[in-house]
Amino acid sequence: MSEVSVVYADDTLLVLDKPAGLLSVPGKGDDKQDCLSRRVQQRHAEARVVHRLDMATSGLLVMALGAGAQRTLNAAFAKRAVHKRYVAVVDGLLTSPDADWAVIDLPILLDWPNRPRRIIDVQGKPSCTRWRVLQHNPTAQTTRLELEPVTGRSHQLRVHLQALQHPILGDALYGTPASQTKADRLLLHASRLELTHPVSGQALVFTSEPPF
Structure with missing residues (x-):
C-alpha cells in the first residue's frame, strides 16, 4: 500500500495515516481513480469505507473489514460516538475568547454554482466546531490550533476558519492569496481518533503527529 501507513489492524478494522494529496475514495475521471481505499483494497479486499478526509488533508482514517463492521462503525459516526481532533496552522494571530475551548457554530451550505x-x-446544515490555540508564531503571523468537529460536514473546518478570517495555510479553496503562499500544502492533519471497537467494545485511541 504505497504511501499509506497502517497504524492499527485486526480482523475488524484498519486505522490508516493518509498522506496529503491522496484521495480517500475514487473521484470522477480516469485521473482520479488512485486513492487510499483502492490501495487498501488491493491488500484487503473486504475493506470498506466508513468516513473520508479531504484530498489535501493528512492523518488518521478508519476503514471497516466487512459489512458488519461497516454498519457498526457507520452507526457510531452517525451517533457522534467517534471523536476526532485535528491540528491546523492558520493565517494571523488568532486569540480564543475563552480560556480553553471556543466554539464556531455556523451553518454550512454547498455553494452550488461554485461546487x-x-x-x-442560514439555509445550510447546522455545523459546530470546537477549537483552541496551541501556539502563536508572531514572526510568521500564524497560529497553530487544535480543532474538534462536533458535526461532520464536508470542508467544515476549512469553511469555519475562513469565517473567522483566519484561513488554514495552503488552502486553495478557502484561503487568501497571502495564506495560500505561506505553505505548499493544506496545513490540516487528523491527529487523534477515538472510537469503540465494533466487536470487543474496547475503547481505542489513536494519535498521529502532524508532519508540519
Missing part, C-alpha cells in the same frame, strides 16, 4: 466550495448560509 465543491461550501459557504456559511
Whole structure:
C-alpha cells in the first residue's frame, strides 16, 4: 500500500495515516481513480469505507473489514460516538475568547454554482466546531490550533476558519492569496481518533503527529 501507513489492524478494522494529496475514495475521471481505499483494497479486499478526509488533508482514517463492521462503525459516526481532533496552522494571530475551548457554530451550505466550495448560509446544515490555540508564531503571523468537529460536514473546518478570517495555510479553496503562499500544502492533519471497537467494545485511541 504505497504511501499509506497502517497504524492499527485486526480482523475488524484498519486505522490508516493518509498522506496529503491522496484521495480517500475514487473521484470522477480516469485521473482520479488512485486513492487510499483502492490501495487498501488491493491488500484487503473486504475493506470498506466508513468516513473520508479531504484530498489535501493528512492523518488518521478508519476503514471497516466487512459489512458488519461497516454498519457498526457507520452507526457510531452517525451517533457522534467517534471523536476526532485535528491540528491546523492558520493565517494571523488568532486569540480564543475563552480560556480553553471556543466554539464556531455556523451553518454550512454547498455553494452550488461554485461546487465543491461550501459557504456559511442560514439555509445550510447546522455545523459546530470546537477549537483552541496551541501556539502563536508572531514572526510568521500564524497560529497553530487544535480543532474538534462536533458535526461532520464536508470542508467544515476549512469553511469555519475562513469565517473567522483566519484561513488554514495552503488552502486553495478557502484561503487568501497571502495564506495560500505561506505553505505548499493544506496545513490540516487528523491527529487523534477515538472510537469503540465494533466487536470487543474496547475503547481505542489513536494519535498521529502532524508532519508540519
